[in-house]
Amino acid sequence: MEHAKPLAVGNEGREVFWNAQSFEPVLFLLTALAMAVFIYGVYQRWQMWRALGKPEIRWDNVGERIKALFLNGFLQVKTWKDPYPGIMHGLIFFGFFVLIFGAAFDAGEFHITEPLFNWSFLRGDFYLGFSFLMEVFGLFVLIGIIMALFRRYVTKPDRLGYKGTPDNTADDAIVLLLIGAIIVTGFIIEALRIYVTNPSWEVWSFVGWWISRGFAGLDYATAKMLHKLSWWLHAILALAFIAYIPYSRLLHMITTPANHFMMSLKPAGSLEPIRDFETAVSFGAGNxxxxxxxxxxxxxxxxxxxxxxxxxxxxxxxxxxxxxxxxxxxxxxxxxxxxxxxxxxxxxxxxxxxGATDAQSAEAAASQEAAAAExxxxxxxxxxxxxxxxxxxxxxxxxxxxxxxxxxxxxxxxxxxxxxxxAPELQLTYRNMENNSNPWGIGAHLRGDWAKDLGIKTLAEDPNVEYLFYVGCSGSFDDRGKKVSVAFAKILQAAGVSFGILGNEEGCCGDSAMRGGNEYLFQALAQANVAVMNGYGVKKIITTCPHGYNALKKDYPNFDGKYEVFHHTEIIADLIAKGKITLPKSLEGQFTYHDSCFLGRYNEIYSEPRKILSAIPGLKFVEMERNLDKSFCCGAGGARMWMEEDQGERINDMRTDQAIAVKADTVAVACPFCLTMISDGIKDRQMTEKMVSLDVAEIVLKAMGIEETKPQVDVCTT
Amino acid sequence: MNIIACVKQVPDTEAQIKVKADGSGIEEGQIKWVMNPYDEFGVEEALRLKEKNGGDVTIISVGPARAMETIRTALAMGADKGVHVCDPVLDKADAYVTAAALAAVIKGMPYDIIFCGQRAIDDDSGQVGAILAEMLDIPQLTIITKVEYAGSTIKAIKPIEGAQLLIETALPCVVTAQKGLNEPRYASLPGIMKAKKKPVDVKNAAALGIAVEAKAKVVKTIPPPARAAGKIICGDDPAQKAVEVARLLREEAKVI
Amino acid sequence: MAKGVWIVAEQRDGALRKISFELASTARKLADQTGDEVSAILLGSGIESLAAQLGKYGVDKVYVGDSPALEPYVTEAHAAAVAKIVKENDPAILLLGASVQGKDLAARLAGKLATGLATDCTDVKIADGKLLAVRPMYAGKCFGEIVTGSNPQIASLRPNVFPVAENAKAAQVVKFDPAVDAAQLKSKVLEVQKDTSGKVDLTEANVIVSGGRGMKGPEGYAILEELADTLHGCVGASRAAVDAGWRPQKDQVGQTGKVVSPNLYIACGISGAIQHLAGMSSSKYIVAINKDAEAPIFAKADYGVVDDLFKVVPELNSACKKLLA
CATH class of the missing domain: 1.10.1060 (Fumarate Reductase Iron-sulfur Protein; Chain B, domain 2)
Known part of the structure; x- marks a missing residue:
């Protein structure tokens, strides 16, 4: 039994291909094979990616795209937002990343710097640090894998499935076990090498060192044999990993960063307009x-x-x-x-x-047209x-x-x-929008009536104003929404802001039509509004409705409607900051703020409404559990406002429960849809005595000490 | 089957109706024009019959140039062709003249069933279908909420006060559609685009050889009496208030 | 020279309908202005005995067309019979009721007699010796004054609008042969479905009694059902009530439910959110019963009662029963 000569301190480093010198050619062959399988898989996939779908350019603005790739692909900014899975994935990702670099260092030394320059850099203290680092990151990967296995197979969070049933596939297990096995075999090889060569400094390779202590008593020949065995196992697993990438979920190592690189650089939530209505035979995505x-x-x-x-x-x-x-x-x-x-x-x-004939291509096109929508x-x-x-x-x-x-x-x-x-109810909504330019089908000639007696001029009466107040359908027709319009108009008047409205010349913004799939109607509505606004030379627009805000800001530019668009919370926050309005009156009770999706996630207006509320004396503010970018929708976006909700629980009731949970007396909102939905939720939960939903503008008006004039209800007229 | 659906272009239900100062009619400037909703039920029923039994649907409208939009709307829903009786001499046409124009068109073509709305929401006359049936000497089924086609006859449901009738009629006949007959479809975009190319035959009064003098003339249009603002019934006694509401419904509103 | 004011009386199941008396009373009033006689046409099978009742309201002469072919009402048969007797007598004015049957018959007659018809009149008078009919148009957003050049000048009168006034005449009964052969009729009434409860769709109902969150629970709807029965109407519900499971989805009135336009809409315990208003605001008359005086529904209501609906509705039901008895 041959015992290796104990290596003296001062020789820190290790022999690459220790106990495996003769394997190198075979390994190279296998590597080539694995690479071939990998490349073939990727090529195959590449053909698949090219095979279907219309062209689209997602490689412009390379600088911005590289930034997105670095942030989300490498730094994993989005992944970290969730602690457990973020850490889990980070451990595996960065662990693997460092290990691969480590392997590259090894290979670089062995194949490049030593033979070419006779330079071995993995020596001495650097080697010790390097070894230590590799151990740590190897351990990271292992911890990450264990966390992943534990999460996927023990705690089973709902999101790893659908409606309580996990959607695990064999591939999920294979990938985790494969990575785990690579790491474990790596440690075992190391441990056996340490056991046999027994260098004292390898205590820095603490995992291998610790395992090697467990081999005490094993004879060296067996140890070396085991080492060879696990060496091959490790090599084959690692190569299998490479070969497996294009055929498994590991493909996301390529596709996910690629998707970050190719992310949409357009404003969040903006949709590509349909340009050809006249000659196309099919619209939207049927196949x-x-x-x-x-x-x-x-x-x-x-x-x-x-x-x-x-x-x-x-x-x-x-x-x-x-x-x-x-x-x-x-x-x-x-x-x-x-x-x-x-x-x-x-x-x-x-x-x-x-050189195919036109007839043939036409034939091919026709056969496509006939395909039923799937x-x-x-x-x-x-x-x-x-x-x-x-x-x-x-x-x-x-x-x-x-x-x-x-x-x-x-x-x-x-x-x-x-x-x-x-849905028939959505058909009705669209007909109403077509005929009266509002979803309820109320006479279009009544649109400007809310502003009567308030001394608000229309642009037809005076086009020389700074802002157009685009009121929107809720603010114009809904009794509840009208109160918000009145409140905001009074704030503007008190602050001396120069503004006007379009009155009956205003039309529905079309957001619900667009998001409900009726692009044709949306464009008709948008074009009508743009024609009126451009006719008056409108430059700056304020909306109280985030849906109108978003549509005007992001979608109208597609139809020559280029304006500076503000949401009323931006304007009010600014008026408060500049001291144009003062809030002398303190308001009682506990307030919370419900983020509108179209204001928050779509337009990142999170701070303005909160700043406004915090400027009100005495106001106690509490956040709901789901807030800011994780805010829970009220249920009305995407044309859902106009549709029956006949499956599951009502979304607005769930959101209301979240407000009830934080004991809010007032749910502040900044969107007429949210206002309706939360108000309905309060009624559904029979909390009308204890809770109210108000628009930020209404709250501000109260704090300004201006009482809203209550409509006179004559209790007896006969 | 040869199916005909007669349509009229009318102001949208919610449109503001302003009477001209001289009482000669209404101001048409701001009005949004749509297909008469009852006619739309007729068009829809015609299309459903066609889809079930085959055949084609012809749309006929008597009206000014703008009525072409309404014919196109019906074609977009799926009708096959249109006839537009368009002539300024028909601007003051009453139900009788309109029916005469429709009859003159229809007499020149094959037909198995003719749909009309039970009334148009502009003049609210509710006569055209019946007069048309008389002129063609065929039976009429007015204010119908259900139609069942059975070869040479149709069966229809007609609601009357407090009951409903199941009527059977030999074809051809005129059916006037009431709300509840069906839910008219929303036109698809390819349908709208195709409708632009479907044939519409434009005819004038002379070509039809009809008399254009209205039988019933609107000599004056007058604004409605200002509707009293809502009344809140006073009193402390719920029973008394209930009696008062019943009285008002009976005597003032005349709805019970 | 056309002469005389005529009416087509309406009977069902062997009883004259109230509209017949309204027609008779109105015809009498017109005839008194022109100095003419009032004649009535009464059609049906075995209905001769009803003729006398018409005399009570000022009818001078009743032309009775009695034939099995005239029962039940079929347009062709009645139109042929009326046209025959009218052509023989050449009246100046012919009035019918704007009931379902009257509207059907009047329009056919306008075609048959090649004359003008004013539908659903709310007022009729004599001006310059001719009939001047006043009728709502554009769903009541304006009114038209109608004059017909040819005779008879036909008008159908909106039920319950014209007063019934007694003016007893010894109505002379003139029987005539309607000359209608049942075998020749192309239309046939196969069935009269009396019990239409649950069959009439909300969208077709003339009267809707609707309940919302204020009904407190499904049991509350019993009183609405009773009132709806009395008024031959249907029961509707707001979205809140449907969501709460108190009423079926098909009863829902509103933007996402059914859009209705009855003559009378009675909203009980409904606050009147815009999504509900969008479904019923075109109703001709709206009654709101709600405890909350600030409920937006009162702004749309023609008649409002600020009180407990559980007290008001049963009383309203008995009051209506009395009036309709």
Whole structure:
């Protein structure tokens, strides 16, 4: 039995390929094989990504894209937001990253610096530090894997499944165990090497050192044999890992960073307008072909982490929609269809090379036209499709930069525009918008009536004002909404702000039409408003409704409506900051603020409403559990305001419960939809005696000491 | 089946109706024009019959140039072709003249069933369907909420005060549609685009050879008496207040 | 020269309907101005004995067309019978009720007699020797004054608008042969469905009694059902009540439910959120019963009662019963 000569202190370092010198050629061969399998898999995938979907450019503004890649792909900014899974993934990701660098250091020394420059840098203290670091990160990976296994198979959070059923696949287990096994075998090899070579400094490789102590008594020959064995095991597992990447969820190592790089650089939530109404035969997404390739690619970057599902108001209120399920269902459907598409594409390309006739391409196009729509209805259940409130939680929190909402809107467009098959109550809403430019169908000539007797001029009367107050439908027609309009107008008047309204020339902003899939109606409404506004040379606009705010700000520029748009909370916060209005009156009670999705997640207006409330003397403020970018939708966005909610619990009641939970007396809102929904929730929960929902403007008006004039109710007229 | 649906363009239900100062009619400037909702039920029923039994649907409208939009709307819903009787001499047409124009058009074409709205929400006359049926010498089924086609006859449900009738009628006939007959469809966008290319035959009064003198003339249009503001019934006794409401409903509102 | 004011009396199941008396009384008033006689046409099977009742309201002559082919009402048969007797006698004015049956018949007659018809009149008078009919148009947003150049000048009168006034005449009964052959009729009434409860859709109802959150629970609707029965109406509900599971979805009135426009809408315990108003504000008359005087529904109501609906509704039911008895 040969005992290695104990290495003296001062020789810190290690022999690469110790006990495995002769394996090198075989290893190279296997590596080449693994790489070939990997490259083939990626190539295959590449063909699949190219096979379906319309073209879209997602590689402009490279600088910005690299930044996004660095932040989300490397630093994992979005992943960290959730502590447990964030740490879990961070340990695995950074652990693996460092280990791979370590391996690269080893290889670099062995294959490059030593043979070429006779330079061995993994020596001495550097080696000790390097070893220690590798041990730590190896341990990190192992801890991460254990955390992942524990989470996936023991605690089983709902988001790793759907409605209480985990969606685990064999691949999930294989990947975790594979990584775990690579790390464990790595440690064992190290331990056996340390056991046999026994260098005292390897105490720095503390894990290997600690394991090696366990081999005490083992004879060296056996140890070396075991070492060889585990060495091969380790090598094969590592190579298998590489080869497995394109065929498993490990693909996300490529696709997810790629998706970050290709993320939308457009303003959050803005939708691409349909430009061709006249000649197209189909609108929106009925089949995969109607998506862009990037919209399909999204599904490839999805790791089923379930962050989207965790805050989705539709999912949480018991509706069948889960953003994760939508993305995964699209993927399943894509995987079923893509082999044929790859073949077809190859054929088409070959034909194009050979110079195909127009007749042939027309024939091919016609066969496409005839394809029955499969996405909405078959792949994505219609209840799922219509349950989305467009609240943007999923997109905001997706750690793969997936864009769920536009896909949902595209599929709705197919149902509404191409098939005209959608909820009758939404049809009524659209007819009302068409005929009277408001969702309730109240006579359009009554739009400006709320402002009568307030001394507010229309732009027709005086176009030389600084701001246009775009009132919107709620503010113009809904008795509750009108009070908000009046309150805000009074604030503006008190502050001496120069403003006017459009009166009966104003029209519906069209947000509900757009988000409900009726792009045609939306564009008609937008164009009508733009024509009026541009006619008056409008430059600055204030809205009290975040839906109008968002549409005017982000979507109207597509139709030559380019304005500086403000939400009334921005204006009020500014007036308070500049001392234009004073808030002398203190307000009693506990206040909370409900973030409107279209104000918060869509436009990052989080601080203004809170600043306003904090400026009010005596006001006690408490946050609800779900707030800011994690705020819970009221349930009215995405045209849901106009639809029946017949599945699961009512979203507005759930949100109201969250306000009740923090003992709020007043739920401050900054959106007429939220105001309606929360007010209804308060009624549903029979809390009308104890709780009220008010718009921020109404609260400010109270604090200004200006009483809103109550409508006279004549209790006896006969 | 050869199905005909007659449509009229009317002001939207919510439109503000302003009587001209001289009482000669209403101001049309700001009005949003739509298809008469009852006619829309007729168009929808026509389309459903066609979808079930085959055939084609012809839309006929008597009205000024703008009525073409309404014909296009019906074509967008799925009707096959249109006839537009458009002539300034028909601007003051009453139900009789309108029916005569429709009859003149229809006499020149095959038909199995003709749908009209039970009334138009502008003049609220509710006569055209019946007069048309008389002119074509075919039976009429007015104010119908359900239609069942059975070969050479149709069965229909007609609500009357406190009951409803199940009526059977030989075809061809005129059916006037009442709310409840169906839920009209929302036109698809490809439908709207296709409708622009569907054939619409434009005819004038002379071509139809009809007399254009109205039988019933609106000699004056007058604004309604200002509707009294809502009354809150006074008193402390619920029973007394209830009796007062009943009295007002009977004597003032005349709805019970 | 056309002469005389005529009416088409309406009977159902062997009894004259109230509209017939309204027609008779109105015709009498007109005839007194022109110095003419009032004649009534009475059609049906075995209804001759009803003729005398018409005399009580000023009818001078009753033309009775009695034939099995005239029962139940079928447009063709009645139109043919009326046209025959009218053509024989050439009256100047012909009045019918704007009931379901009257509207159907009047329009057919306008076609048959090639004359003008004013539908659903709320006022009729004689001006320059001709009939001047006043009728609502555009759902009552304006009124039209109608003059017909040809004879007979037909008008259908809105029920319950014209007063009934007794003016006893010894109505002379003239029987005539309606010349209608039942076998020749192209239309046939197969069935009269009397019990329409649950069959009439909210959107078709003339009267809707609707309850909201203020009903407190499903039991509360019993009193609304009773009132609806009395008024031959339907029961509706607000979204809150449907959400609470008190009423079925099909009863929901509002933006996301059914859009209704009855003649009378009685809102009980409904505050009147815009989404509800959007579904019922085109009702001709709105009654609101609610404890909360500030409920927005009162701003839309023609008649409001600020009180406990559980006290008001049963009283309203008995008051209506009395009036309708």
């Amino acid at each position: 995969l072909e109607d998506f862009t390739w990037k919209q399909i690619f999204d599904s490839e970057s999805c790791t089923r982490c379930g962050r989207c599902q965790e805050g989705c108001p539709a999912y949480l209120s018991g509706k069948p929609l889960s953003p994760k399920k939508v993305i995964q269902d699209i993927k399943t459907h894509w995987l079923a269809r893509v082999p044929a598409a790859v073949k077809a594409k190859a054929l088409a390309e070959a034909r194009a090379k050979a 996405l909405p209805g078959k792949v994505i259940d219609l209840h799922e499709l219509w349950a989305c409130t467009n609240c943007m939680y999923c997109m905001e929190h997706c750690s793969a930069s997936i864009e769920h909402v536009p896909k949902i809107v595209n599929m709705r467009q197919y149902k509404v525009l191409t098939e005209a098959d959608f």
